[in-house]
Amino acid sequence: MKAGTKGSSRIEPVVFHTFNTIFMLFVVTVTLYPFLQTLAVSFNDGSDTLTGGIYLWPRVWTLENYRAVFISGTIYHAAFISVSRTIISTVLGVFLTTMLAYALAQPQYIFRKKIGLLFILTMYFNAGLIPNYFLIKNMGLLHNFMVYILPSLVSAFNLIIMRTYIRGLPFSLTESAKIDGAGEFRIFWKIIFPLCTPVLATVALFIAVGSWNSWFDTFLYASSDIKLSTLQYEMMKMLGSIMSANNDPSMLAGGQNNQVQSLVTPASMRSAITIVTAVPILFVYPFLQKYFVVGLNLGSVKE
Amino acid sequence: MSDAVLDKQVKKQKTRKSKIDPEIGVELSWKTLKTQKQLIFMSVPIALYLIIFNYVPIWGWLMAFQNYRPAVSFGQQEWVGLQQFKFLFSDDTFMLVLRNTIAMSFINLVLGTVTAIGLALLLNEIKLKFFKRAVQSISYLPHFLSMVIAAGIVSTSLSIDGGIVNVVLMKLHLIKDPIMWLSEGKYFWGIIGASNVWKEVGWGTIIYLAAITSIDPSLYEAASIDGAKRFQKMRYITLPGIKATFVILLIMNIGHILDAGFELQYLLGNGLTVDYSQTIDIFVVKYGLAMGNYSLATAAGIFKTIVSVILVFIANNVAKRLGEERLL
Numbered sequence: 001m002k003a004g005t006k007g008s009s010r011i012e013p014v015v016f017h018t019f020n021t022i023f024m025l026f027v028v029t030v031t032l033y034p035f036l037q038t039l040a041v042s043f044n045d046g047s048d049t050l051t052g053g054i055y056l057w058p059r060v061w062t063l064e065n066y067r068a069v070f071i072s073g074t075i076y077h078a079a080f081i082s083v084s085r086t087i088i089s090t091v092l093g094v095f096l097t098t099m100l101a102y103a104l105a106q107p108q109y110i111f112r113k114k115i116g117l118l119f120i121l122t123m124y125f126n127a128g129l130i131p132n133y134f135l136i137k138n139m140g141l142l143h144n145f146m147v148y149i150l151p152s153l154v155s156a157f158n159l160i161i162m163r164t165y166i167r168g169l170p171f172s173l174t175e176s177a178k179i180d181g182a183g184e185f186r187i188f189w190k191i192i193f194p195l196c197t198p199v200l201a202t203v204a205l206f207i208a209v210g211s212w213n214s215w216f217d218t219f220l221y222a223s224s225d226i227k228l229s230t231l232q233y234e235m236m237k238m239l240g241s242i243m244s245a246n247n248d249p250s251m252l253a254g255g256q257n258n259q260v261q262s263l264v265t266p267a268s269m270r271s272a273i274t275i276v277t278a279v280p281i282l283f284v285y286p287f288l289q290k291y292f293v294v295g296l297n298l299g300s301v302k303e
Numbered sequence: 304m305s306d307a308v309l310d311k312q313v314k315k316q317k318t319r320k321s322k323i324d325p326e327i328g329v330e331l332s333w334k335t336l337k338t339q340k341q342l343i344f345m346s347v348p349i350a351l352y353l354i355i356f357n358y359v360p361i362w363g364w365l366m367a368f369q370n371y372r373p374a375v376s377f378g379q380q381e382w383v384g385l386q387q388f389k390f391l392f393s394d395d396t397f398m399l400v401l402r403n404t405i406a407m408s409f410i411n412l413v414l415g416t417v418t419a420i421g422l423a424l425l426l427n428e429i430k431l432k433f434f435k436r437a438v439q440s441i442s443y444l445p446h447f448l449s450m451v452i453a454a455g456i457v458s459t460s461l462s463i464d465g466g467i468v469n470v471v472l473m474k475l476h477l478i479k480d481p482i483m484w485l486s487e488g489k490y491f492w493g494i495i496g497a498s499n500v501w502k503e504v505g506w507g508t509i510i511y512l513a514a515i516t517s518i519d520p521s522l523y524e525a526a527s528i529d530g531a532k533r534f535q536k537m538r539y540i541t542l543p544g545i546k547a548t549f550v551i552l553l554i555m556n557i558g559h560i561l562d563a564g565f566e567l568q569y570l571l572g573n574g575l576t577v578d579y580s581q582t583i584d585i586f587v588v589k590y591g592l593a594m595g596n597y598s599l600a601t602a603a604g605i606f607k608t609i610v611s612v613i614l615v616f617i618a619n620n621v622a623k624r625l626g627e628e629r630l631l
Contacts, residue, residue, distance in 0.1 A: 052465035128604025131363025213449030
């Protein structure tokens with residue numbers, strides 16, 4: 001009996017770890033494969049893709065799909081708008097979130113609970129799409145670049161992350177500065193802000209990704225203005241035209257394709273624009289990766 | 304300052320005790336406002352901004368009790384009481400939309416939670432630090448991609464010419480001919496559920512892994528001495544250890560049960576699957592913005608908000624009764 005349990009306890013870890021490793025490799029494959037296939041399709045000849053069988057590597061290499069994406073001037077302007085909105089939202093959002101979090105982290109601050117509650121409630125409570133639309137309209141923000149910046153400047157979730165982090169900083173840091181007569185804003189800007197670097201990176205990542213990935217605000221508030229179109233919105237339009245023309249491969253996406261003589265199908269063009277839109281995220285991801293886990297766990301700490 | 308004056312001040316403070324916030328220990332007075340004016344400057348404008356963008360629009364709820372027409376001034380609108388709500392609940396489309404929303408939310412909640420906890424448990428068992436980190440990094444990645452990209456990838460994977468799902472199923476001889484997954488309503492909920500798992504499962508493990516890490520290691524040691532097997536330790540130590548996290552996330556998610564999402568359904572849905580793909584949010588966009596029936600769409604939005612607030616309070620109170628951690 002004793003020998004039996006000993007034997008199984010020696011075999012069990014091996015069996016378990018083998019299966020676990022295989023399972024993890026499966027998870028990794030399922031996660032990554034769709035990207036790799038999209039990448040392969042984006043570099044493969046459009047009409048050849050339709051015959052199927054493109055898995056990990058292009059069969060008939062071509063750059064035509066990317067040429068078709070970049071041939072229209074719209075894409076450059078859309079990229080410019082996407083980059084602008086992301087940078088402005090991130091810089092403003094990070095600064096304002098941190099400043100507010102600093103104030104709300106001061107235990108003696110008289111409005112700290114009231115303002116905190118005001119923000120937390122917004123996580124569950126929303127006036128709804130139509131009232132929000134009318135607000136934006138009445139403020140003159142329809143077809144206005146500021147509609148990408150203003151409504152989502154400070155979010156409750158990021159605020160909670162920042163506040164939890166600032167509360168965890170040692171009090172002695174600010175105490176001595178206060179004795180020396182430094183004002184609150186000076187303490188915030190000179191002492192607290194630089195100390196927040198890891199969590200600033202997290203919040204910046206969340207805001208930047210949210211802004212870069214957003215297409216719904218363009219759809220709602222600026223859809224008729226081509227000058228305000230973003231990369232995500234261009235991609236969404238393309239996806240829509242493909243979904244409706246799915247069974248008609250001869251139909252070319254976009255309007256400028258007359259100059260592109262070779263066969264660029266909607267599906268291959270979609271792959272190319274998917275890669276173009278995803279590359280910035282894939283590029284910054286490894287650098288910011290170590291930060292967001294910390295940030296997310298701070299956010300989950302109860303009030 | 305003499306002792307007598309100090310005594311007086313203490314007395315004064317005692318008599319005005321009711322006005323002092325017991326936790327902060329600061330009184331709401333002009334003096335406090337003056338000493339804290341810098342903090343006020345740093346926070347109140349942002350709070351006002353929040354009120355403008357998140358609370359002022361509630362005023363628009365009045366539209367739900369009117370027969371709102373855009374060309375007419377607000378005072379001239381026709382008041383119709385609860386007629387919009389009555390219409391909403393007698394409308395077959397809205398009932399269908401409600402069913403779809405709840406079904407997809409429920410599928411997302413159950414699938415999302417189960418897969419996240421399962422993956423967290425298994426990730427926790429990996430001994431090789433570098434392998435564990437690599438798997439985690441890769442599994443978080445899809446979370447950062449937009450829904451547009453996700454929808455593009457999903458529709459590529461499900462396509463009939465070379466989509467990987469059909470290819471694998473055919474290689475396994477589970478199906479004979481490729482299936483047009485996105486053209487049939489009966490697959491739609493499953494596709495949404497699976498897509499969300501693909502996108503969010505890695506992200507979902509972060510919080511659970513943190514909760515697992517905070518479990519006292521001596522519990523595992525004691526269990527090992529008592530002869531507990533790997534799965535017994537998971538069942539009797541790890542799972543109870545992450546229960547509080549589970550409850551908090553459940554409360555948060557229950558509040559969002561009518562938020563089945565808009566983007567993925569909108570992007571992947573089409574005329575053939577409309578009976579299964581339309582959610583409340585799509586209904587609101589369609590009736591409100593596309594058809595100009597603002598009053599009805601607002602009523603649907605109000606319904607959604609009120610249900611979610613009620614659900615959060617119920618879940619919060621149930622958790623309180625059960626002695627679990629709460630959110631509010």
